[in-house]
Amino acid sequence: MADTLLFNALREAVDEEMGRDDTVFVLGEDVGVYGGSYKVTKGLYEKYGEFRVLDTPIAENSFTGMAVGAAMTGLRPIIEGMNMGFLLLAFNQIANNAGMLRYTSGGNYKIPMVIRGPGGVGRQLGAEHSQRLEAYFQAVPGLKIVACSTPYNAKGLLKSAIRDNNPVLFFEHVLLYNLKEDLPDHEYLVPLDQAEVVRPGEDVTLLTYSRMRHHAMQAAKKLEQKGFDPEVIDLISLKPLDFDTIGASIKKTHRVIVVEECMKTGGIGAEIVASINDRFFDELDAPVLRLSSQDIPTPYNGKLESLTIVQPQKIEEAVEKMMALQI
Amino acid sequence: MAQERTLPVFNATDALVTAEEGLTIYEDMVLGRYFEDKCAEMYYRGRMFGFVHLYNGQEAVSSGVIKCLRTDDYVCSTYRDHVHALSVGVPARNVMAELFGKETGCSKGRGGSMHLFSAEHNLLGGFAFIGEGIPVALGAAFQSHYRRNALGDAAADQVTACFFGDGTTNNGQFFECLNMAALWQLPIIFVVENNKWAIGMAHDRASSQTEIYKKASVFGMTGVEVDGMDVLAVRGAALEAVRRARAGEGPTLIECLTYRFRGHSLADPDELRSKEEKEEWLARDPLKRFETYLLQQNLVKGSDLKAIRDRIQTLVDEAVTFAEQSPEPDPSELYRYIFAER
Ligand SMILES: Cc1ncc(C[n+]2csc(CCOP(=O)(O)OP(=O)(O)O)c2C)c(N)n1
Ligand SMILES: [Mg+2]
Numbered sequence: 001m002a003d004t005l006l007f008n009a010l011r012e013a014v015d016e017e018m019g020r021d022d023t024v025f026v027l028g029e030d031v032g033v034y035g036g037s038y039k040v041t042k043g044l045y046e047k048y049g050e051f052r053v054l055d056t057p058i059a060e061n062s063f064t065g066m067a068v069g070a071a072m073t074g075l076r077p078i079i080e081g082m083n084m085g086f087l088l089l090a091f092n093q094i095a096n097n098a099g100m101l102r103y104t105s106g107g108n109y110k111i112p113m114v115i116r117g118p119g120g121v122g123r124q125l126g127a128e129h130s131q132r133l134e135a136y137f138q139a140v141p142g143l144k145i146v147a148c149s150t151p152y153n154a155k156g157l158l159k160s161a162i163r164d165n166n167p168v169l170f171f172e173h174v175l176l177y178n179l180k181e182d183l184p185d186h187e188y189l190v191p192l193d194q195a196e197v198v199r200p201g202e203d204v205t206l207l208t209y210s211r212m213r214h215h216a217m218q219a220a221k222k223l224e225q226k227g228f229d230p231e232v233i234d235l236i237s238l239k240p241l242d243f244d245t246i247g248a249s250i251k252k253t254h255r256v257i258v259v260e261e262c263m264k265t266g267g268i269g270a271e272i273v274a275s276i277n278d279r280f281f282d283e284l285d286a287p288v289l290r291l292s293s294q295d296i297p298t299p300y301n302g303k304l305e306s307l308t309i310v311q312p313q314k315i316e317e318a319v320e321k322m323m324a325l326q327i
Numbered sequence: 328m329a330q331e332r333t334l335p336v337f338n339a340t341d342a343l344v345t346a347e348e349g350l351t352i353y354e355d356m357v358l359g360r361y362f363e364d365k366c367a368e369m370y371y372r373g374r375m376f377g378f379v380h381l382y383n384g385q386e387a388v389s390s391g392v393i394k395c396l397r398t399d400d401y402v403c404s405t406y407r408d409h410v411h412a413l414s415v416g417v418p419a420r421n422v423m424a425e426l427f428g429k430e431t432g433c434s435k436g437r438g439g440s441m442h443l444f445s446a447e448h449n450l451l452g453g454f455a456f457i458g459e460g461i462p463v464a465l466g467a468a469f470q471s472h473y474r475r476n477a478l479g480d481a482a483a484d485q486v487t488a489c490f491f492g493d494g495t496t497n498n499g500q501f502f503e504c505l506n507m508a509a510l511w512q513l514p515i516i517f518v519v520e521n522n523k524w525a526i527g528m529a530h531d532r533a534s535s536q537t538e539i540y541k542k543a544s545v546f547g548m549t550g551v552e553v554d555g556m557d558v559l560a561v562r563g564a565a566l567e568a569v570r571r572a573r574a575g576e577g578p579t580l581i582e583c584l585t586y587r588f589r590g591h592s593l594a595d596p597d598e599l600r601s602k603e604e605k606e607e608w609l610a611r612d613p614l615k616r617f618e619t620y621l622l623q624q625n626l627v628k629g630s631d632l633k634a635i636r637d638r639i640q641t642l643v644d645e646a647v648t649f650a651e652q653s654p655e656p657d658p659s660e661l662y663r664y665i666f667a668e669r
Contacts, residue, residue, distance in 0.1 A: 022478055051477035057510070062462040062503035069466020072451060073401065075473060077466075092459055103664045105444035105452065106435025110667040142665050165667035 003180035009151035010040045010116075010172065013158035014078060016187065018048055021076065024162055027054040027063055028080035028117075037082050038118055038177050064090035064115070068097040071113040071167075078162060081117030084171060085131040098167040099142040114161045116170035120211055120261055121309050123175070127297035130305075132262035134171055138239050138271060145239040146192055147171040147210040151181035153236065156190025164192060171238075173211045193237050195245040201231035204319055205249040207272060208259040209235040212310060216259050219315035230319055238268050246272075247280055254285040257318050259310055264292035286325055291318055331607070332538075334584055335552050337560035344559065346626045348394075352558055353621060353632060355390040356614050357639045359410035362419055363589075365643045366409065366426060370593045374651075375426040379440045382410040384556075384588035387613035388520050389414045391561025392488050392581075395569050401471075401487040403451040403464035406441035407520075411490055415448045423646035429653035436656045437664060449485075457491075458498035461517070464489035465504045468515035468578075475575075486572040487515045488565075494525020496539050505580070509546040512577035516568045517543075519582045520555065526591045527599050540582035548578055555583030556611040559620070586611075 004012070018024045025048075026041055032055035035042035045053040056063040064087070067077035081087045087094060098111055121130040134145055144166055148154035154172065161168040198213060199220050208216045213234045220230050231249050235241065250256060256276060258269035269290040276288055291310045298308055344352065363381040370379050382389065385407075393402060393414035404411040412422050417433050425432025426440055433445045434453070441455035451467055454460035467487045474483035495501060496519060508515050519539050523530050531537050543550025549571070554560045561583055568579035586608035590597030621627045 025473065025477070049477065051473050057503070057506060059499075059503035059507070062465070062500050062507065065459060065462020065500065066466035066469055066504075066507065069403075069451065069463035069468075070470045070473070071466070072446075072463065073449075073467045073470040075470050092456060093462060096456055096459060097454075097463060101444075101452065102667065104434060104438040104442040105446075105664075106432070106437045107664040108434065108444040108446040109451075112667075144666075165669065 004151050004183045005177065006151040006154050006179045007038050007040050007177040009155035009183060010158055011042060011044070013155045013162070014041065015044060015047070017159055017162040018044065018052060023074060024076045024078065025052040025054060026078045026080060027056050027067060029056060029058055029082045031055060031080045036080060041080065060086050060089040061093050064093040065097055067113050068093060068101065068111055071111045072101070072109040076162060077113045079113065079115045081115060083129050084117045084119035084133050085128055087115065087133060094137065094143070094169070095140045099140040103142055110165045111167050112165045114158070114168045114170050116158065116161070117172060118174040118177070119171045120173040120175065121293070121298050121305065124300055124302055124305060125174070126300045130298035132293070134169070134238050135262035135267045137169055138268060142167065143239065144168045144192060144237070145171070146237055147235070149173070149176065149210050149213045149234055151179055152183055153190050153196065155183060156188050157192060157236065160189045160192045168192065171210060175211055193240065193242060195236050195242040196234040197231065197245065197249070198234050199230070199232040201229040201253070203229045203253055204231070204255040204257060204322055205253045206230050206232045206257050206259055206315065207235055207246065208232065209238060209268070210261060212259045212261050215310060215312045216315055218312040219319065222312070222316050223319055226320070228319060228323060241272065241275065243275070243279060246276070250276065250280045250283045254283055255322055256284070256288045257291060257315070257322065258288065259291045259315055261293055261309055263295045264290055265295050267292050286322055289318055289322060291315060332584060334554045337554055337557055337563065344562070344626070349621050349626050350631065350635065352390050352394050352562070353617060354635045354639065355394055355414050356386040356558065356617060357636055358413050358419065358642070359386040359389060360614055361639050361643045362409060362413060362422070362646070365647060367589070367593060369426070369647065375440070376428075377439050377441075378406065379426070379593045380407040380591065381589050381593065382407055382587070384608065384613070385520055385522060385585045386410060387558035387561050387617070388490070388518065388555050388583045388585055391558045392516070392518055392565040395562060395565045396486065396488060399449065400485050401449045401451055401464065401467040403460045403467070403487065403489045404443070404453055405460060405491050405495070406453070406455045407492070408441065408443045408453045412443045412445065412450055415445070415450050417443070417445045417448050417450060419642055419646040420649040423650040424653045427650040427653070428655065429650055430656045431649070431653040435664070458495045458500035461489055461491060461500045461504045464515060465508060465513065468508065468513040469511070472511065472513050484573045485514065486569050488518055489515060490518045490520060492525060493519060493521040493523065493530045493539060494528060494533060496542065497533055505543065505546045505548060508578040509548040512575065514572035514575070515578045516565065516572060517578065517580045519580065520585055521582055522585050522587045524587070524591070524600065526595065538582070540580055543580035548580055550580040550582065552582045552584065555585030556608070556613045556616065558613055558617050
């Protein structure tokens with residue numbers, strides 16, 4: 001079977017779910033006639049029509065709130081954030097209404113909706129288009145936050161997200177849309193709440209997600225040649241975190257390095273370190289290390305940009321350094 | 328005191344009510360008034376907490392609009408939501424229990440005064456932030472439109488009524504949603520309760536164009552101005568808006584000129600509004616006005632109205648007893664309702 005590009009894997013997920021359940025619909029900027037800025041909804045407007053693939057005006061907060069209202073009344077909206085950064089304008093609807101309304105309503109309403117789109121640092125897109133909002137949104141109660149990283153998990157996770165009865169923030173990465181992978185012919189789902197052990201190992205646990213999974217794997221290959229055996233875990237679910245998988249790994253390796261693309265301050269890693277201290281402190285042989293993006297607006301200049309995010313070499317060095325600490 | 332707008336003249340023969348309809352509307356208005364008076368009493372007696380925004384004076388709007396709706400229509404409110412909840416039929420005891428923070432409250436004691444919800448009554452909320460309910464209401468209207476047009480369900484002709492204040496019409500969500508509602512011809516009615524004030528901000532100090540109904544026209548939407556102290560005027564405008572929305576003829580903006588008889592919330596000292604202004608509006612009390620109308624038209628007898636008032640007073644008193652005697656939420660359920668239990 002031919003390889004599937006990641007953006008097509010996402011499109012297949014949306015298409016299959018729309019075919020299966022006619023309450024599922026897509027809305028966002030340029031999702032319809034234009035086919036989506038990364039072509040994730042290409043052809044769906046022609047197939048499902050203008051209501052089910054709804055081109056909205058550029059009004060992020062309002063169309064997000066509209067999706068909340070539609071979800072409360074029985075539809076299953078999928079919002080495409082043209083770029084996830086634009087959802088800063090929808091912060092209120094995402095936090096107050098998508099995130100908290102089920103609780104404040106005492107369970108009167110459920111809000112089955114997906115907010116998906118491209119995030120992360122791309123190639124010289126400048127600060128505003130290079131945001132990692134997962135870190136900003138993690139404090140909001142009631143949201144599930146998921147990051148896909150391969151065509152296989154992108155498809156299976158998105159299908160699960162669409163079927164979930166809760167609001168799911170679904171992060172894709174601008175630089176991963178053209179990854180290729182041979183996908184199963186049969187239908188499959190990937191659970192939203194399970195981390196993926198990408199490379200089992202004994203020495204040190206690398207906790208990562210989204211594009212950094214691939215940086216971690218590059219580093220792991222080099223480290224392997226040098227005789228190290230790192231375990232690479234793709235978190236998949238950034239909220240809630242899969243502490244079963246994380247814990248099992250820590251009990252084996254006793255060392256953890258978080259590799260993330262969000263900024264260090266208030267990042268996903270900050271939350272992970274705190275939670276590991278709460279739950280698994282006695283298992284640790286070394287302090288948990290964070291490799292994060294610099295705490296700066298992502299610079300446009302290519303050299304500065306690459307210095308801003310974690311490069312595979314930095315991961316290698318960090319593992320070697322941690323392994324050199326003999327406890 | 329700002330120059331008062333001339334209220335549009337309304338010819339009551341346009342919206343004649345039967346005795347039965349009249350009594351239903353009257354009862355709803357009395358319920359709104361008595362319930363809120365009781366809230367003030369309970370708040371000052373320390374039985375309810377937080378920000379509590381009362382609706383006294385604006386009853387003609389809630390009753391005038393909601394009593395034209397079917398039970399399967401949707402209603403979306405703000406933080407000033409008690410009376411909208413009552414008008415859609417959420418039992419007074421469950422609203423009162425919510426204000427007392429009890430498990431029997433319509434939001435299970437998790438919401439409070441500004442977060443009243445009832446899926447059973449298609450009450451979409453209770454929204455504490457300015458303007459944030461408008462997109463949600465738009466979504467409910469889109470949902471009806473979707474079922475009807477994308478899924479071919481001819482019975483999906485529900486209408487959504489969305490209430491908010493004058494101050495809220497300066498927020499972007501108002502304009503964004505007017506645009507989308509008109510663009511897609513959604514079955515929604517935007518009901519602006521222009522009570523002249525947004526806490527301490529006089530409407531004419533906040534809006535460059537104070538006649539809010541006129542803002543509909545730039546979106547190609549029908550906008551009407553009504554005397555919000557006259558329940559029949561409101562009803563007349565609402566009936567037409569409901570008819571249009573149900574027929575697929577799109578949204579309407581209704582600006583109701585009204586006034587709140589109390590401070591912004593029970594925590595507001597209400598020092599900015601002049602005595603003359605308050606007196607002028609108090610003289611137009613919508614409840615008294617409708618009572619006079621019903622009697623003058625010989626639609627009902629004074630004793631009918633008194634019977635309603637007595638019954639509602641009892642109902643409100645019982646709501647307090649119910650709320651007082653209800654249990655608080657179980658601490659073991661602190662985390663319940665964060666996520667759907669499938
Ligand atoms: C986003 C947001 N900003 C500010 C407030 C504080 N606030 C609560 S009510 C209010 C005034 C609203 O006035 P209006 O829309 O006229 O409604 P009214 O209270 O008169 O019914 C303000 C500023 C809020 N609740 N939400
Ligand atoms: Mg006001």
